[in-house]
Amino acid sequence: MYDVVVIGGGPSGATAALDLVHSGHRVALLDRKGRIKPCGGAIPPRLMQDFHIGDDQLLAKVNTARMISPTGRKVDIPIENGFVGMVDRKDFDPFLRQRAADAGADYFTGTFVRIERPEGTPVVIYRDKATQEERELPCKLVIGADGAKSRVGLAEVKDADKVPLVFAYHEIIKAPPKSAIYDPERCDVIYDGAISPDFYGWVFPHGNSASVGMGTELSSVNLKEATAALRDAAGLSDCETIRKEGAPIPLRPLDRWDNGKDVLLAGDAAGVVAPSSGEGIYYAMVGGRVAATACAATLASGRVKDLRLARQLFMKEHKMVFRVLGSMQNAYYRSDERRERFVSLCHDVDVQRLTFEAYMNKKLVRARPMAHLKIGIKNLAHLTGLVATTRV
Incomplete structure (x- = not known):
């Protein structure tokens, strides 16, 4: 009997498994192995600090x-x-999985089939990669970190198909x-x-x-x-x-990440990819961390409502950044004329500095209110066409 079975061994699932092992829980990590997600591979220094990623993982x-x-x-x-920092997911994901396994997670390779509850608690049924036979992983809780169009989410969480x-x-x-x-x-x-x-x-x-x-x-x-x-x-x-x-x-976090009893989604399965930029690795790992926190709280308290902590913690920290990036995408990605104006806006030094300060630190920078006001005025001017796109 595992405390938690984590389905999906990408950045989110591997992070959740590692954190749960470090908090003293018995964890199984199930991954299909061999699948590489298309990804530009960009990671900010904040990720490297928060999740202890060394320079040796960087290709550039x-x-x-x-x-x-x-x-x-x-x-x-x-x-x-x-x-x-730039990573290649074909190397980065296996590193994260191996780190979780080395810490004490039991690592299985195979494909998720379904969840059964013969005695009220979940049993994860998967197809073993080597034998193609169905096998069982009994547990108390399940984390579905199996990507967009999550099979766990589609089977267990309401409206998981509406992202x-x-x-x-x-x-x-x-x-x-x-x-x-x-x-x-x-x-x-x-x-x-x-x-x-x-x-x-x-x-x-x-x-x-x-x-x-x-x-x-x-x-x-x-x-x-x-x-x-x-x-x-x-x-x-x-x-x-x-x-x-x-x-x-x-492109949007799900309104609900859990099924109200024993399943919680994380990473792409929960929809945590940043609008506008499409950045996903950092937010996937944060999603794995808050999922581990919520599962640990639920196991300690016995209250299934504590699974909601995952979404609450994530949105408290990142809701405003997602809202701003979503507004940017809606405003500027509609046409080439708008995209031309967006690139023109990027000439501005205030835009450049605050954009990368936010990217590096994963927070909207509030230390320079006049710069934010200037950017708001310039943004309005570009959207309304008051500024010519050829201006620098």
Whole structure:
């Protein structure tokens, strides 16, 4: 009998398993193994500090973000007082799973099938990867950290199917030498309706490789053709393709993360990917941590209502950031004209500084109220067209 079975061994599930083991609980971690999520791989220093991730996990340190408009205008934003770390999920996720296993979590590889409750408590049924036989993991609580379109969520949590999704696709390519078009210390973000009519494309360095991809909510968009167009526009068509990956990414946290008795969702399964930026690794790991906290509280108190703590803790810390980023996406991602104005706004030094201060520290910076007021006025001017997009 496990205290908790964690289903899904990505950043969220592996973090939940590790935290629960450290708090003295018996934990099983179930993962399909072999699946790699399409991901730019950017992690902020705050993540490295909070979750004890060393520099040895980084493939690159980025010091500049380049915003590219529909007309090809480029705005380079320097990352002051820090960097953005870059990881490859094919290496990062196994590291996190192994760390949880080394700490004491029992690690199983297989596919989640269903949850049964023959004696009132949950029994996780999974299909063993090696034998293809169904096996059982009896437990007291279950954490579903099995990604967007979570099978655990769809089976157990009301309205888990009602979260909007972006369909992301990327290709890992062999990185070219540093040149005028590619810099191994720069992330390129492409706001162009020809690449993505409602989200963005990216070129992110991973040391000897790079992630080139895009996302969209529209099922009518051919993701592979759009990525091919992005590679062509970025001068990366001739680079060797190492692998290709695609998956849905949620755009809004679910209104409820638990089933009211013994199942709690975390990470992408709970919808915690930042709007506008699509950043997910940091928020997934925070989601795993608050899920572990809520499960530990429930096991200690016997009150199933304590499972709600996970969402309460997460939203208390990050609700305002998600709200602001959601408003930004709604305002600027509607058309190429709006995207052009967004990139124009990125020329502003106040916007640049506060944007990256918020990214690095994961908080809206309140120390400079006049800068916030100036940004609000400039934002309104750009949205209403009072400022020409060609101005710098």
